Amino acid sequence: MTLDRSTRVKNTADNTPAIVQLTLSRFREFYREPEAVFWVFIFPILLAGGLGIAFRNRPAEASHIAVARSAANSPVVDSLKKASGIVVDVLDDTAAANALRTGKVSLVVAPRADGSVEYRFDEARPESRTARMVVDRAVQRAGGQQDPVPVADTKVSERGSRYIDFVVPGLLGMNLMGSGIWGIGFAIVDARKKKLLKRLIATPMSRAEYLASFLFFRLSLLVIEVATLIGFGALVFGVPLRGSMVQLAIICVLSSLAFGGLGLLIAARPRTIEGASGLMNLVMLPMWVFSGVFFSSGNFPKAAQPFIQALPLTAVNDALRANMLQGASWGAVGGELAIIVTWLLVCFALALRLFRWR
Amino acid sequence: MPASSTAPLALAVRGLRKAYADVVAVDALDLEVRTGECFGLLGPNGAGKTTTIEICEGLLSPDAGSVDILGMQWARDGNALRSRLGIQLQETLLSEKLTVAESVKLFRSFYPAGRSVDEVVGLVQLDEKRASRVGTLSGGQKQRLAVACALVGDPDLLFLDEPTTGLDPQSRRQLWDIIDKFRSEGGTTVLTTHYMDEAERLCDRVAIVDHGRVIALGTPRELIASLGAGHVIEFGVDGSREIDEAALLALAGVKSARLAGGSWALQVGAAHETIPVLLQQLQARGMPLTELRTHSPTLEDVFVTLTGRSLRDDA
Numbered sequence A: 001m002t003l004d005r006s007t008r009v010k011n012t013a014d015n016t017p018a019i020v021q022l023t024l025s026r027f028r029e030f031y032r033e034p035e036a037v038f039w040v041f042i043f044p045i046l047l048a049g050g051l052g053i054a055f056r057n058r059p060a061e062a063s064h065i066a067v068a069r070s071a072a073n074s075p076v077v078d079s080l081k082k083a084s085g086i087v088v089d090v091l092d093d094t095a096a097a098n099a100l101r102t103g104k105v106s107l108v109v110a111p112r113a114d115g116s117v118e119y120r121f122d123e124a125r126p127e128s129r130t131a132r133m134v135v136d137r138a139v140q141r142a143g144g145q146q147d148p149v150p151v152a153d154t155k156v157s158e159r160g161s162r163y164i165d166f167v168v169p170g171l172l173g174m175n176l177m178g179s180g181i182w183g184i185g186f187a188i189v190d191a192r193k194k195k196l197l198k199r200l201i202a203t204p205m206s207r208a209e210y211l212a213s214f215l216f217f218r219l220s221l222l223v224i225e226v227a228t229l230i231g232f233g234a235l236v237f238g239v240p241l242r243g244s245m246v247q248l249a250i251i252c253v254l255s256s257l258a259f260g261g262l263g264l265l266i267a268a269r270p271r272t273i274e275g276a277s278g279l280m281n282l283v284m285l286p287m288w289v290f291s292g293v294f295f296s297s298g299n300f301p302k303a304a305q306p307f308i309q310a311l312p313l314t315a316v317n318d319a320l321r322a323n324m325l326q327g328a329s330w331g332a333v334g335g336e337l338a339i340i341v342t343w344l345l346v347c348f349a350l351a352l353r354l355f356r357w358r
Numbered sequence B: 001m002p003a004s005s006t007a008p009l010a011l012a013v014r015g016l017r018k019a020y021a022d023v024v025a026v027d028a029l030d031l032e033v034r035t036g037e038c039f040g041l042l043g044p045n046g047a048g049k050t051t052t053i054e055i056c057e058g059l060l061s062p063d064a065g066s067v068d069i070l071g072m073q074w075a076r077d078g079n080a081l082r083s084r085l086g087i088q089l090q091e092t093l094l095s096e097k098l099t100v101a102e103s104v105k106l107f108r109s110f111y112p113a114g115r116s117v118d119e120v121v122g123l124v125q126l127d128e129k130r131a132s133r134v135g136t137l138s139g140g141q142k143q144r145l146a147v148a149c150a151l152v153g154d155p156d157l158l159f160l161d162e163p164t165t166g167l168d169p170q171s172r173r174q175l176w177d178i179i180d181k182f183r184s185e186g187g188t189t190v191l192t193t194h195y196m197d198e199a200e201r202l203c204d205r206v207a208i209v210d211h212g213r214v215i216a217l218g219t220p221r222e223l224i225a226s227l228g229a230g231h232v233i234e235f236g237v238d239g240s241r242e243i244d245e246a247a248l249l250a251l252a253g254v255k256s257a258r259l260a261g262g263s264w265a266l267q268v269g270a271a272h273e274t275i276p277v278l279l280q281q282l283q284a285r286g287m288p289l290t291e292l293r294t295h296s297p298t299l300e301d302v303f304v305t306l307t308g309r310s311l312r313d314d315a
Helices: A018-031 A034-054 A075-082 A093-101 A126-142 A163-193 A196-201 A207-237 A245-266 A273-290 A302-310 A312-326 A330-354 B049-056 B074-082 B100-109 B117-123 B139-151 B169-184 B196-202 B220-225 B245-249 B271-284 B299-307
Strands: A063-068 A086-091 A107-111 A117-120 B009-019 B024-034 B038-042 B064-069 B085-088 B157-161 B188-193 B205-210 B213-218 B231-237 B254-260 B263-268 B289-295
Touching: A018 A034, A018 A163, A018 A207, A018 B100, A034 A163, A034 A207, A063 A075, A063 A093, A063 A126, A075 A086, A075 A107, A075 A126, A086 A093, A086 A126, A093 A107, A107 A126, A117 A126, A163 A196, A163 A207, A163 A245, A163 A273, A163 A312, A207 A245, A245 A273, A245 A312, A245 A330, A273 A302, A273 A312, A302 A312, A312 A330, B009 B049, B009 B188, B024 B038, B024 B049, B024 B188, B024 B205, B024 B213, B038 B049, B038 B196, B049 B064, B049 B157, B049 B188, B064 B074, B085 B139, B100 B117, B100 B139, B117 B139, B139 B157, B139 B169, B157 B169, B169 B188, B169 B196, B188 B196, B196 B299, B205 B220, B205 B299, B213 B220, B213 B299, B220 B299, B231 B271, B245 B254, B254 B299, B263 B271, B263 B299, B271 B289
Parallel strands: A063 A086, A063 A107, B038 B188, B038 B205, B085 B157, B157 B188
Antiparallel strands: A107 A117, B009 B024, B009 B064, B205 B213, B231 B263, B231 B289, B254 B263
């Protein structure tokens, strides 16, 4: 029996908006991939934890020095052994020279027969210069030197100026970049490779909604990502949050969108994961190195600074540090925000123009 | 029930041409598909079937020619058209992390109106796999899911590109049942295949395509009848190649003779008239039979007769 299809009642109920279904699909594809969850949430915390422990502010270390065995009975040696902050080894001349060369000791003390004292050390090594000062002070005091001016030490360690305070905003910026570029780029190239993009554009699906679903997904994850990393830094290491939360949220959202746009642009054309992967590394590697994640971008030569300052991750890191560590005003982060927004707009415009759906 | 010849056209393709850098895929191709029929594009790999169907689906644009589809055109009515077509592509892989129901629900959300997820999942017999991830499905189940995604927008016209290629016989029959059901509800289907039995079983009409052109068109029965052969006899002897084609054509009732892979295929009016004389001749020449088969002519024989090649010869 043939029905007249024009009289069939089409069911319009039982339907959710496409943008909701598309965004839900992004979440399902993400949390059903345990590796992705690890790299986005767990890895940055492990990294921050590891760096925080490695670069924690340690008490001043004692200077390791050697005394030549030939002079082991000299009164100078006794005074050194009594002094605080100095660890003394008595070694043969050759063993002492070896220990100095291999860095086991910072300084070799060789008292001479005429009562003078010879210091052997490498002036290029900071710990050797410190040892020279500490040892010389002990030797001179033992010889009767008095301090003409009395002094008092007050030791401080200020939150906001430690290495961990520097590195947590950097890790946050790096994480925003990585998840924006990897999270969006790989998913899109994978869908293109599997001809899923081609299948989707054969339906009445809105292409803009498809791309927007990736951004909604990124923005939702962003809240969790930022909260985990900043929460970890604040609770475990006491990393300060001096700026306004609204400003921090806006920096994060704009950064995430800008890196998402960069991810879309990278994924606009490649047909293979390998091709996309190469492009992503090409784009991200300079930013890992130059944009001040682990050390200040100011270490690079002045001539390179205009290029470095124009990189999106440099702007993001600078803005995050200004907010978290200095509690910056809007004016102080205006330049960085302008750079981020420019990247956002340029990347989106180019990505939409270049995007290959088949 | 075959659609009547006066039914309005669901698809009219005229003078279609599409060339790629090194090859002309489709060359001056004409097609008419009537509303309510199941139409088959039959041909070997590389004949231009997929290019033709993807032009009709709006995924490729032709170099020349026109496509009228449900009375509309891609350039003008793209969005309206997309919501009335159901499409299954040859090589699409749906997201492996989503479940069957989630995938169908996602595709349903693209259409302003359509069938319910439950209805479509039931139609393709995947109820038990509703909550299974796509990655865990068998090839046949994946293909039925692809068809479910094509049906969920309640299309008027369904395009299936080699829907059963690579599937086991049971999965093929399940897909055939789904297509039959769609047709019995008045839907129009255009499918490509290189399986003869599939075209004969499913299609009201078939266009045989080779080198980007339609070389024969009609119902499977008409096409087979056009051979004028009642039976096909296939036989082999030691030294098949020494037999002269003319000698075989001289036998009673033989309409054509063709040597392929060391055995001869004869199209004959009636097997019972030809076989005795054939056996007699072979006996007389001292050539014992190594094989002898007869079958009713199929679309495969039509293709061989028209092109001199077998459908499955990919070379």
